[in-house]
Amino acid sequence: MMKMDKISEGIWEIPVGAKPGMNVPARILSSDKLIGGIDEGVIDQITNVACLPGIQRYALCMPDAHRGYGFPIGGVAAFDLDAGIISPGGIGFDINCGMRVIKTNLTIENVKPKLEELLGELFRAVPSGVGTKGFVRLDHKEFRKVITDGSRWCRDNKFATDDDIDKTESGGRVDGADYRAVSDKAINRGISQIGTLGSGNHYLEIEYVGEGSILNPAVAEVFGIETVGQIVIAVHCGSRGFGHQVATDYLRTFNQNAARHGLKIRDKELAAAPIKSGDGEAYFSAMACAANAAFVNRQVITNQIRKAFQKVFGLSANDLGLTTIYDVAHNIARFENYAIDGEKKQLLVHRKGATRSFGPNNPEVPASYRSVGQPVIVGGSMESGSALFTGTEQAENDYFGSTLHGSGRVMSRTKAKKQIRGDQLQQDMAERGIMVKTKHLRGLSEEADYAYKNIDDVSRAVQDLGLSKLVARFYPLANIKG
Amino acid sequence: MRKFEISDRFTTADIGLDLEADSLEGLFVAGAEGMFAIIFSRKPATRSTDRRNIHLKSTTVEQLLIDWLSDLLYLFDTDGLIACNYQLSIKESSPGYELNGMVDFQQFAPMTDVAEHEIKAVTYYKLEIRNIGGVFRCHVVFDI
Numbered sequence: 001m002m003k004m005d006k007i008s009e010g011i012w013e014i015p016v017g018a019k020p021g022m023n024v025p026a027r028i029l030s031s032d033k034l035i036g037g038i039d040e041g042v043i044d045q046i047t048n049v050a051c052l053p054g055i056q057r058y059a060l061c062m063p064d065a066h067r068g069y070g071f072p073i074g075g076v077a078a079f080d081l082d083a084g085i086i087s088p089g090g091i092g093f094d095i096n097c098g099m100r101v102i103k104t105n106l107t108i109e110n111v112k113p114k115l116e117e118l119l120g121e122l123f124r125a126v127p128s129g130v131g132t133k134g135f136v137r138l139d140h141k142e143f144r145k146v147i148t149d150g151s152r153w154c155r156d157n158k159f160a161t162d163d164d165i166d167k168t169e170s171g172g173r174v175d176g177a178d179y180r181a182v183s184d185k186a187i188n189r190g191i192s193q194i195g196t197l198g199s200g201n202h203y204l205e206i207e208y209v210g211e212g213s214i215l216n217p218a219v220a221e222v223f224g225i226e227t228v229g230q231i232v233i234a235v236h237c238g239s240r241g242f243g244h245q246v247a248t249d250y251l252r253t254f255n256q257n258a259a260r261h262g263l264k265i266r267d268k269e270l271a272a273a274p275i276k277s278g279d280g281e282a283y284f285s286a287m288a289c290a291a292n293a294a295f296v297n298r299q300v301i302t303n304q305i306r307k308a309f310q311k312v313f314g315l316s317a318n319d320l321g322l323t324t325i326y327d328v329a330h331n332i333a334r335f336e337n338y339a340i341d342g343e344k345k346q347l348l349v350h351r352k353g354a355t356r357s358f359g360p361n362n363p364e365v366p367a368s369y370r371s372v373g374q375p376v377i378v379g380g381s382m383e384s385g386s387a388l389f390t391g392t393e394q395a396e397n398d399y400f401g402s403t404l405h406g407s408g409r410v411m412s413r414t415k416a417k418k419q420i421r422g423d424q425l426q427q428d429m430a431e432r433g434i435m436v437k438t439k440h441l442r443g444l445s446e447e448a449d450y451a452y453k454n455i456d457d458v459s460r461a462v463q464d465l466g467l468s469k470l471v472a473r474f475y476p477l478a479n480i481k482g
Numbered sequence: 483m484r485k486f487e488i489s490d491r492f493t494t495a496d497i498g499l500d501l502e503a504d505s506l507e508g509l510f511v512a513g514a515e516g517m518f519a520i521i522f523s524r525k526p527a528t529r530s531t532d533r534r535n536i537h538l539k540s541t542t543v544e545q546l547l548i549d550w551l552s553d554l555l556y557l558f559d560t561d562g563l564i565a566c567n568y569q570l571s572i573k574e575s576s577p578g579y580e581l582n583g584m585v586d587f588q589q590f591a592p593m594t595d596v597a598e599h600e601i602k603a604v605t606y607y608k609l610e611i612r613n614i615g616g617v618f619r620c621h622v623v624f625d626i
């Protein structure tokens with residue numbers, strides 16, 4: 001493995017020159033406990049990222065990093081707008097895969113007696129698994145509005161409240177979306193999938209605030225987390241087939257046109273185009289469409305969740321306090337301003353398996369949260385639950401306003417599946433008080449806790465590095481696995 | 483001769499295939515069979531079929547394999563079509579490669595077919611088709 005130098009507590013660096021062509025160092029953000037688990041694929045991929053033209057300061061790896069394609073998962077890089085590139089491999093196939101957390105005023109005591117009924121209702125309301133279609137029927141004209149307007153389309157069609165939109169990254173709409181940059185194939189793949197979870201590591205989870213797990217009560221209160229036992233709902237999914245096809249289309253184009261752009265492609269999954277080129281601008285427009293589709297997807301799911309809770313508890317969503325805490329992307333590229341050599345400039349920040357972490361007083365943070373910073377939602381495994389953090393000024397100053405996105409996978413799917421049968425795992429979890437519903441039980445063990453890093457170890461590393469601050473931990477009660 | 487083997491040699495979160503065949507056409511068919519074996523943990527029961535012609539042109543043979551598998555994935559995602567029988571012809575054409583094929587499909591039945599993995603995309607990661615002594619081999623990774 002390439003040599004890494006520990007340059008300070010929690011930060012390891014691979015200097016320029018360690019691989020021919022590196023323009024900046026690569027920095028691995030981790031901890032003494034986690035650093036040994038970093039695999040060689042991550043190092044190879046992040047040093048490839050460090051070779052990309054126009055990259056600023058350093059290529060970053062978050063503490064939950066694992067091997068991906070192009071960028072590692074957990075990879076962050078920012079590019080100069082004139083000299084830099086945009087790469088689908090720095091965003092991922094599932095554009096704007098992200099997390100949403102919804103709070104309720106219910107407690108574990110209210111929910112437990114109705115948990116089975118609630119889980120069944122949610123399972124019907126939010127289609128999951130392979131080949132499922134959503135309840136929202138759209139023609140091409142309407143789908144073009146969805147991908148252009150994002151969450152605003154949801155408000156106009158009564159799938160969202162003003163508060164939902166306020167509590168979504170950038171109001172649930174990435175500027176610059178242009179449906180003309182999107183292929184018919186992408187639209188055909190996505191048009192019937194709005195309001196669906198998908199498969200793989202996507203999930204919908206009913207969680208509760210554990211005893212002693214409100215770590216920062218003042219900030220938790222601002223986010224609406226007030227009592228031990230309070231029920232929250234976490235949703236993890238993205239732009240579905242629409243985003244997957246956008247990425248597939250543009251990777252093909254960028255690989256074909258690399259020579260024309262004078263770019264040396266080190267890894268075809270890292271194919272890129274200059275930000276200020278026809279190809280680069282078209283991809284950004286298409287990516288923004290996919291990001292908007294993902295915001296709409298999670299919002300429509302939120303609406304379905306509200307309906308399911310209303311049906312089971314016989315109370316309105318308002319009476320049940322079903323309010324979005326926040327919705328945040330973790331596979332995306334955004335134009336953001338950072339100081340480089342003492343001068344503030346706009347950069348294109350790629351986050352692949354990494355979340356925005358904006359601190360207090362950042363105007364992008366909803367006004368009601370601005371005093372404490374942006375909520376950062378981190379999904380663990382279906383056995384470990386989620387963690388709620390808040391963004392920091394330090395992340396903005398030192399890490400392009402970025403932090404982790406999950407606990408990070410450590411075991412392959414085939415290996416994970418060999419450890420325990422899906423039905424046995426389901427039974428084990430039920431004995432520990434976690435109910436799971438899935439369309440394909442056989443694959444359940446692929447998402448078992450042992451396939452992931454320990455979320456508390458990763459959270460500690462993030463907290464120590466100042467990437468974000470832990471506010472509360474949520475524990476699973478019931479899970480719909482996509 | 484053609485075969486596929488599901489492998490996680492190069493991936494942590496996703497699934498790969500080792501492919502081997504005594505012709506380029508065989509390698510492409512093995513890729514398609516392997517891809518549907520990843521999606522379905524049990525082979526779907528045979529049902530009435532729909533036959534379609536597929537024509538693809540790509541600059542490299544690796545790109546042609548990605549385009550072929552991506553097209554089958556697209557037909558599955560949009561129309562629920564599962565490829566089950568293949569007659570392919572692949573030839574070099576300036577510039578690049580060309581595939582002409584006739585493929586039989588059967589309809590996905592969500593109530594009875596056990597679909598386990600949703601494939602998001604076919605990746606370029608570690609993809610290199612090699613012909614050593616008339617045996618074609620490659621590894622292809624799917625984003626799950």
